Amino acid sequence: MKFVALYDGDCLLCQRSKVKSQKLDWLEKVNWLSLQEYEREGRKPSFEAADLRRELHLLDDCGRVYKGFYAMRKLLLQFPLTIIPALLLYVPFASFIGAPVYRWIAKNRFKWMGKECSNGSCSL
Template sequence: MKIYALYDANCTLCQESKRIFQKIDRKTKVNWLSLQEYEKTDQEYSFSAIELRRELHIILPDKRVLKGFEAVRKLLLISPYTFLIGAFLYIPYMHVIGRPIYGWIAKRRHQFKAHKCSDDSCSL
């Protein structure tokens, strides 16, 4: 079974993150699905539109949902290229630093590549 990652297809920072993760995911363990596509289907999980656009969501094979920092750190464990970084992020209390950093980046994602956003999604 695969991991499903829900990303914002209208955000260039999200698209770039997806591209990088796909490149290092040699065994294609992650199925990337735009949240715009996900919202159009009969969803097993119910997320608000704002919640989906606020942070990355992944759905694990055991049906658990990880968001934001926890999702990124789990994805980093998948590839041998990023495994050590992912493992480092599982050190006890690393979330105390990781969550705020992820939140800071996610909240300011429009400042990174705003001129390329196809709609106002990067300004959320």
């Protein structure tokens, strides 16, 4: 199954995450596409652009959309080096800790990245 990972192309943290993930994607299971490219292609997402600027979105072949923590754990399953850690994110109740931690990191990324986002998207 091939996935499309949608990210905010104006966010430095998102760009860095994409580059690191691509290095792990030896089997080329994920196609990375910025929200900006997605919109330029005339596609109409089934979610708000502001939501994507807050968290990673992963689309599968069946049209399902995974967001935030759920997208990250599904993404980590696609890379040979991260399969075992990703499986730990599927243990019962892992999402009770993982989802808030993911949201906290995403919410505070602007503080860590400084004012390097070209349009302030990291501040959402």
